[in-house]
Amino acid sequence: MSVVTVKNRGYKVPFKLSDVLLETLEHRNQLLEEYRLQLGGGSVSYLNHTETPRDPLRSNLLKLLYKYKCQICDKRIETSPGKYTCHTHHLFQVGDGGPDDLANMMVVCPNCHIMLDKGALYLDIDFDRVLHFRTNHELHRKSINIKHYIDEYYVGVQNDRYRTN
Known part of the structure; x- marks a missing residue:
């Protein structure tokens, strides 16, 4: 079992990826909360002006998993x-009520992020691919790299933003 270290506010927190990413969703979240508390609870940050809590440990785990x-x-931006x-x-x-949970997250580059936010991409999880509203776009029917559990409900919420026009 490999151990990955995530730096957070000057502390090193050991994560066993097999425990955190391959066990049940409830177990992963419990471990993440324990690590957050070990850091003195100071790892929660706030997004935008609505002060929606986010825990960067979850984000860091996924970024490490996908390198x-x-x-x-x-693409990887150096x-x-x-x-x-x-x-x-x-x-x-999260600002619309979604959870800050691994099953609700994907690691993306800034370009793909804005396309997801604006509804230009549709996630076809059944076939591990993405569809772009322009069928001649380079990402249309591109395979998605999936190494962690992504909840179909959240994919449905994402896909409701997809534009077909």
Whole structure:
């Protein structure tokens, strides 16, 4: 079993990816909450002006699992030597009442993130692919890299934003 270390506010927290990402959703969330409490509860940050709580430990876990590569286009953005950046997209947006949960998240690049937010992409989880509203777009029918559980309900919420015109 490999152990991955996530740096958060100067602390190193050991995560066993097999425990956190492959066990039940409830178990993963329980472990994440325990690690958050070990950090003194200071790892919760706030998104936008509505002060919707988000725990960056979940986001960091997924980014490590996907090695900072977009699950949709497979691109990895290097910001400096050996440093990479990507986003974590919530399928059911946290600001709209969606949970800050691994089953509601995908690791994406900024371009794919904005396309998901604007409804330009449709996630076809049954076939592990994405559809773009323009059938000649390079991402249309592109395979999605899926290594963690994604809840179909949240995919449905995401797909309600998809534009066919």
